[in-house]
Amino acid sequence: MKKPKPDLVPIPPGQDRRVPVIEPGYTFASVTDKIGQIVLTRRTPVFWFFGFGISFLLMMALLASIGMLLFRGVGIWGVNIPIGWGFAIINFVWWIGIGHAGTLISAILLLLRQEWRTSINRFAEAMTLFAVACAGLFPVLHMGRPWLAYWLLPYPNTMALWPQWRSPLVWDVFAVSTYATVSALFWYVGLIPDFATLRDRARRKGFQIVYGMLSLGWRGSAQHWHRYETAYLLLAGLATPLVISVHTVVSFDFTVAITPGWHSTIFPPYFVAGAIYAGFAMVLTLSIPLRKLYGLEDFITLRHLQNMGKIMLATGLIVGYGYMVEAFMGWYSGSPGELYVTLNRMLGPYAKAYWALILCNIVTPQTLWFRKVRSTPWILFLVAMVVNVGMWLERFVIVVTSLHRDFLPSSWGMYHGTFWDWATFIGTIGLFLSLLFLFLRFLPMISIFEMRTLVPEAEVREEP
């Protein structure tokens, strides 16, 4: 018999009308079993090998691309004068944007006591880390002499030179590295109780040792829990401003420059909103197939999907507002360069990219107004994919169309990614997915102990 759609089930008045964040019928033990067995099972599912295999091949493409890049130089990419930044910076901003959702979900939603975050925060954080890892490659690789990237760090040296503090690229180094560090810490701290669970349940010696070491001697005592909660909350407090700051600083890479199309004060908020937008799109992109493949529909319920859809809608609208303000300012500034860049985006050689971006990022998400769309996983998946593409296009439009026609028409040029540009980009997707598959195989993708707080057993009742 077909189960009626949860949304359509009449909900008695006075009750939470929403879909639950965990389907009924689970106990502490069953939650632990269900999540733990994914990691502790002896039989790795076939699709995992399939997925990891493809991802790994793509990662090898990344290695080949990087090898080629180091061997021949950045000339293998499509960058030129005037378009000094191309795929590398586009991909950097794209990945960093994707890396926003994890910390947002973990930290900000934690502070806001959004309990629905529980089942998605772990892999969203993992996704964040992996996305930041991918992002972090690009600023180094795009340099003409990547082996000297450490010169951007302030370290004492015989040259008695420090970085040039007015450059946003130096700010980037700090913003991104801080973000990566805090995200990693946050993720790891969150994992400690689960490592202990796995340690206790693992049958194989190797697993017991590795998880044992990773769990840092966690015994689950009340004191542990007390300190853990305090640390986690503090980290969440630390991470929260970072969510805002990282993409703000990334947007400074553009706004500090005087290039028309970049030199704009709307960038920081619009970049942050765009990042959250892209991040949730990626979480949806990953969680919808995962819950299906691992049978986790009970933990990642439609409630989660719906909420993420709503956030995407909200942030998508902010992004749309950003586009409108950009276009408006192009006209209102009275600067011929700004106006030209705006018109050139809409009418110039890259008009297709611009209108595709509008279609992907503004038009498509409007479907999220409909509950039907939000609660149908496959449609939501499609929308999320479209937004992923759209956000990449947004960065392409910002980076390329601003540079390719700036102040002096004599220097105008065109930009197209080369084979190696694409190989590097797709290669980082391979790296990302490879890391993700390894994560799925060896770490609990959903926080076990936090899920346990959601089951009815965890409810603390007054003694009758």
Added chain:
Amino acid sequence: MSDGARETGNGEKPGTQSRPGLPVYPPPAAMPPPDPLEPQPEVLDFRALALRRADERGGRPWRSLEELANTPEFSAMLHRDENAVALDPSGVDRRDLFKYLGASFALAGLTACTRQPTEKIVPYVRQPEEIIPGGHPLTYATAMTLGGTATGLLIESHQGRPTKAEGNPLHPASLGASDVFSQASLYGLYDPDRSQTLLYLEEIRPWPAFLGAIHAAIEAERAGRGAGLRLLTETVCSPTLARQIQELLKALPEAKWVQWEPAGRHNAREGARLAFGEYVEAIPHFDRADVIVSLDADFLSSGPAFLRATRDFSSRRRVGADGAGLNRLYAVESTPANTGAKADHRLPLRAGEVEGFARQLAAAVGLGEAGAAGVGPSAPERVKFVAALAEDLAKHRGRSLIVAGDGQPPAVHALAHAMNAALGNVGATVEFAAPPEAQPSDQLADLSALASDMDAGRVRTLLILGGNPVFTAPADFRFGERLQKVGLRIHLSPHVDETSVACHWHIPEAHFLESWSDARAFDGTASIVQPLIAPLYGGRSAHEVLAATSTEPERSGYDVVRDTWRPFLGGADFEAAWRRALHDGVIPGTASVSKNVTARAVPAPAPAAPPASGGLEVIFRPDPMIHDGRFANNGWLQELPKPLTKLTWDNAAIVSPATAGRHSLAKEDVVRLTVGGRSVDAAVWIEPGHADDSVTVHFGYGRTRAGKFGTGAGFNAYAIRASGALWIAAGGQIVKTGATHPLACTQMHQNMEGRDIVRAANVADFVRDPQFAHRLTKSPEDGETMYPTYPSDTHAWAMAIDLNQCVGCNACVVACQAENNIPVVGKDQVRRGREMHWLRIDHYYGGEPANPQHYLQPVPCMHCEKAPCELVCPVEATVHSAEGLNDMVYNRCVGTRYCSNNCPYKVRRFNFYHYSTQFRAPSLQMLTNPDVTVRWRGVMEKCTYCVQRINRVKIDSEIGNRTIRDGEITTACAQACPANAIVFGDLSDPASRVAQMRKDPRTYALLEELGTRPRTTYLAQVRNPNPALPEPVRRDWPTSFREETGQL
């Protein structure tokens, strides 16, 4: 012995070798056989002794040398050999023999140690006592010959390596300026693809082998008084070479000397003969002319003395506040060129219609009605143009000048001479003198005669000294094919080229910086061409090859040149005069005296050619950068953007937008261009301002044997260039083939988009409003900044560029490349927008696409006081110096390219690959300027204001405890500029030229509204149109967003 060998190898048995007419070398004389009657002594050697000993010992071999030696036979043998030495019939004993032997060895050694004859070259030294060995480079005067005239040069030499060419200020054709060819000649010197060995049928031979061959050939010709000998040269302006040729012709009077210059001034020569009955050289004085009319003449970028013409012309484009003193240039032009771009009025006409226009104009300036006959109906616009022009000319009698282009038929030149005479310009703005060429001749007729002689088998020996006639001769001469009928073909050339492979002998030609010679400038002034370096590959000069035909085959070029000048510089003090001539780079008293000639009547118009219906006119022009093809392998010239089209690495079939529309052609389409039954496939380029129904092809490309860079680049326009239509061919057909050919252009967008980039006004508007350049945009006031100002107590380097004077000749671009070790990146990289030139010349159109106004603007680094690039560099690799330079620290650069993104002028260049070694053969490493760092992969670079030159002068001034004089420091671009458009100096010195120019009301800074406060500023253009022909200044141009501005 060697003489004997040459005698025997003297062609006694011709025709026995595989190729007819080649000298035969007999095998070396064999040793005479031993006389059987002579009693032979018993021959006993060690082996025989050993065997005998073994026999004696019963088959056992001997065990030691002692055992072997201790025999009577051995001692007998020793004695015998001793006696053999003593048995000399002359009675010389052994001791004496050894004495003689020793003495002859010593003497033989002495001859080997003969000091090479001293050939002193004399440095051009400013202050000889300051020369620091290994420090300052030395500078030597020399001269470069191109197209039959010479330009005086000063070559900088670093420890024996010539590295940089500058103009010789004492030389009349240079006055200190230099052109792209002389700048790039250094690249030609070190070209790794230069021919390195003497070849006979593609096999390496020594020079004596050639001497033998040529001697034999000349001796063989003596019988027929040289009837079978032909000498083919380029236009000769070297007195020494001419003397040698005359001597050869005296010895062999039936021999013939043919000159062929594919881009030569045949029409000008014949035009002068048509007008005056003799060959004379017109010497225009553009500085004295108020009104200049160019009849399809690109006198600002080609021609015998275009540097001088540019200097003179530009001196009259300097404009004071009253607007007085400006000259006015009318250009009637088929192919847009620099001259038309600078014109106050430009009339696009098909090249074939220029003659009609000239006749119209001649009639209008009062040269009878003779002219009007050949002129058909013409557009009212043109009639108005002619009327206004004639009136303007009449108003400026004696102060006007009419010049005709080399591509125009002789009649146009004759008409120009007649008009100049009628307008009283002769003696005022134009003078006449004997041609600088050693022997002016009708080159085309001579070459034609040579071709038919070859065909008829009348040529037994052809000596080709320079040039590449197989490639450059008119297609209908079938030169390469007929060349095969010549018995002995000898070719002297710097590369193994198309002609070399068709010849028996190829002699590597020494570069002009490797050999002694002499040359005359346009006005006859002679210079000694002195070498800067010994031939890198043992090349020979034409003098040495000609000497080989004389009685002194090994006479060096040095001696030959000195022989020429000894009578002239003569007297007891020849050495001093010679040294003076070498030092100055000019020989005083050699300029030709002006001649009094009278122009004849206007020649009757040629029978009006029927207008080719539907057919296109094909215009042939030498390529502006690689000339007639000789510089095809010169990387600097190949990558130098052609003046208006900004194309590199290719030539193209250039058509007007209307013609392209009619044939539905787009840029890069490949078309089959057919004219006179010959066709060639060419890529199309659309050039606004080109005459309609006309297509320009530049010859020089399409080389098949040029070297790494030249081979295969572009298409061969010579393939459709026939002797009957050397410059203008009617009835061309153009058919799209459907293919495309990628072209590499450095400036895809030539539209200012209404921005205030090149500011221009007509002179009347300028006088009314001298501040016109500041009406639209304005720099922020001095105090309007949050950042501190830079210290004002030191030098403040700055540059001013007068756009009114710049003619866009590109000399600055290649001078910068030479000075600053800027690499060549290749066509593919140019197409990707990665050319490395630190200085570029932007070109914009304004007005109507059919006849646009042109705007040229050299753009080096602006050295902004508030530089956007410095702000964004994360590692302080680009920083500001106290003197206002925007310095680039290559060592520190990590290559984020952020500085380039944030540079509004886009003057920064990035080493995407390791360009500095990409095309760097070992020989090219000698080209580098040791004062400038060679940049490596992943590093940003840009114009430094030639900081190495600044520092050198600063050090010198500090050592001398003196201040730096204005003009003492000059950048490479400013030094090369023939127009004097670029001025560099110290702003903190209020008397400096650059500080004075900054005060000019025309001064503006590019994109000054951004608040970057550039140190490089521009002086706005002021045009001087005829009030009767209103020509508003228009910088607008239709905008198309869709137009792609890049290739890829």
